[in-house]
Amino acid sequence: MMTEHTVKSFDQELRDLALHVAEMGGLVEKQIQDAGDGLVARNEALSEAAISADDAADSLAHRIEGLTVVLLARRQPMAGDLREVVTALRISIDLERIGDFAKNIGKRLAPIKDDIYPDYLMKRVEQMADLARGQLRDVLDSYLRGDAAKAVEVWRRDEQIDATYSSSFRERLTYMMEAPRNISFSAHMRFCAKNIERIGDHTINIGETVYYMVEGVALKEGRPKGDTTSFGIYAP
């Protein structure tokens, strides 16, 4: 616990800030995992964990906001140091959003847990959740190491989630067309898939932020989504 009597170097404070972001990242990663596993295993305890972890994530976000504000005010950092402080704040904002989406997914177990449904639909959601979680883990790693190349690699990888979304879409469609009673379950799966896609969006935001922190210039020849389908043919 930091008090006004604690004397810390600026470097220590920066490290402290990064550790808070890492802690929040770990928490949110776990939230995605619990939300996904809860759905797949129809395990209410896991889904509930994903929902209730959101409060902890929010309070960490507020703590990070407080730390950055104090750092900016007291240290008036410049150049690279300034970018590092602002980066922590930006990442915490994205992590907070990701936590919201994980919580949304956690909430979906209740309405579907007594349904009978084919495993492959759920598997696809699990696959998307795993991709998103892997992306988040890697982009947080790129942040902690200050590894711009890895940030770019994650930034490009978001297409995988989009491609899986397209597959899941076709499968859901086929399933829905089999019987009207399947529509409700499909809608819940769509909701989960969309929330995971949004998690993917925020991990690539983080990738851009890390790149900016390290390189001092924006990574922006258009985001990956902008380029890959511009002249190609994609599933609907």
Place this chain on the structure above:
Amino acid sequence: MMTEHTVKSFDQELRDLALHVAEMGGLVEKQIQDAGDGLVARNEALSEAAISADDAADSLAHRIEGLTVVLLARRQPMAGDLREVVTALRISIDLERIGDFAKNIGKRLAPIKDDIYPDYLMKRVEQMADLARGQLRDVLDSYLRGDAAKAVEVWRRDEQIDATYSSSFRERLTYMMEAPRNISFSAHMRFCAKNIERIGDHTINIGETVYYMVEGVALKEGRPKGDTTSFGIYAP
């Protein structure tokens, strides 16, 4: 133009910051309009305007980041003033993302401009773009007036975009099933619809931020998307 010789009151500086955010908001609103109109009217000049405006939006975002950092460092604001400064930074981050999505839409005219396609598909995208632009205008208005109720109203309205997305989805599907040559155009429309949906996400982020600025507590009984379909039946 602010120089170091200009003596401004803190209130003036806060107003200045809000005006920069408003300026950036206006620019990004225009960007969405140009991107949408460019597509509908197959007007390359408009689409190009939407693409090239992104640089101006980015440089405004950097200017706002700079202003907030200076304000935090020099004035060390507390409570409501602090929230106001952080709010400006957060909104500028969302606006920057919205600008990216508008640019993406602007880029879609080139691949489709010589296609033959039914008007209703394009109309639906236009409708979504209008909804998103209206939401952005209203949420920025709620920011400038400090109107929490209006921010909540916009926050709830995002469902309209989602519902329109569902309609557009069914129409695209029907169109695609008519002939394989229709798939490419449908994919471009899907891309545009998705980008508009993401613009909607960021306008509701702004709504949450404005609410927090005014009320000092988070607006978060789950985002609207989390609640409306949880137990309902939605199109895929």
